[in-house]
Amino acid sequence: MEVLDQYFDYLKGLVSEALNDETLTLRQRLKRYLDVITDKLEHDRWMLGCLIGDFSLQVSSHSRLLRKRLDSIFREWRTLFASCIAAAQSAGEIDSQFDAADLAEFLLASWEGAILRMKVERSPAALERFKTILFATVFKRPRTFSVNKRQRRTGKRPIKKSKRDRR
Numbered sequence: 362m363e364v365l366d367q368y369f370d371y372l373k374g375l376v377s378e379a380l381n382d383e384t385l386t387l388r389q390r391l392k393r394y395l396d397v398i399t400d401k402l403e404h405d406r407w408m409l410g411c412l413i414g415d416f417s418l419q420v421s422s423h424s425r426l427l428r429k430r431l432d433s434i435f436r437e438w439r440t441l442f443a444s445c446i447a448a449a450q451s452a453g454e455i456d457s458q459f460d461a462a463d464l465a466e467f468l469l470a471s472w473e474g475a476i477l478r479m480k481v482e483r484s485p486a487a488l489e490r491f492k493t494i495l496f497a498t499v500f501k502r503p504r505t506f507s508v509n510k511r512q513r514r515t516g517k518r519p520i521k522k523s524k525r526d527r528r
Contacts (some may be wrong), residue, residue, distance in 0.1 A: 362430060368412045369434050373441070380445045387449035388500060391442070392492065395472065399488050402476070407483045413438075414473040439465040449500075456503040464499065471495070 379394035402410070413434055421428040442465035449455040455464075471491060478487035 362427065365412065365416060365427070365430060365434070369438075372411075372413070372438075376438070376441050380441065386454055387445055387452055388454040388496075388502070390445060391449070391468075391500065392496060395488075395492050398472075399485060399492075402479060402488070403485060407479050407485060410476040410480050411473060414476055417473070418477075435469065439469060441465075442468055446500075453503060455500050459499075467499065468495070 375397055376394060379397055380390045382390055382393060385393055398411075413431065416427065417431050417435075421431055439462060443462040446455060446464050446468075447461035450457040450461060459467075475487045475491035479485060
């Protein structure tokens with residue numbers, strides 16, 4: 362349990378460093394965290410993954426105490442990401458179709474799955490594929506360019522068309 366807690370403290374530091382970097386947009390901060398972890402996994406030649414994911418896979422069915430601790434870790438981890446995701450949604454950087462906590466849960470579960478594939482393949486392909494799809498779909502920028510915004514930027518009013526011109 363002590364090793365798990367120390368690892369999570371280390372991981373929270375990485376999360377905090379990436380998600381609190383005010384030189385980046387909120388959306389960029391989320392990507393930055395995934396890139397930082399990708400770099401660390403590359404350092405281990407794609408053979409080692411996340412201790413939290415490994416424990417969840419191997420030990421959680423054997424120890425109630427560890428399962429409860431892992432659940433607590435995932436909740437805290439999810440909260441860190443949900444906070445950034447909610448802020449990105451409020452800022453209009455990420456679509457608000459889904460609840461921020463649900464998106465954070467999806468992010469963590471899917472990322473851990475990509476790490477498992479990375480270990481099997483000994484390649485970053487699964488991680489890069491995950492990041493590409495995540496930011497093109499789930500964390501896509503919402504469509505905000507409307508006619509009204511275009512009008513405000515150009516200062517032009519729409520021309521009213523007669524019924525005859527609309528046909």
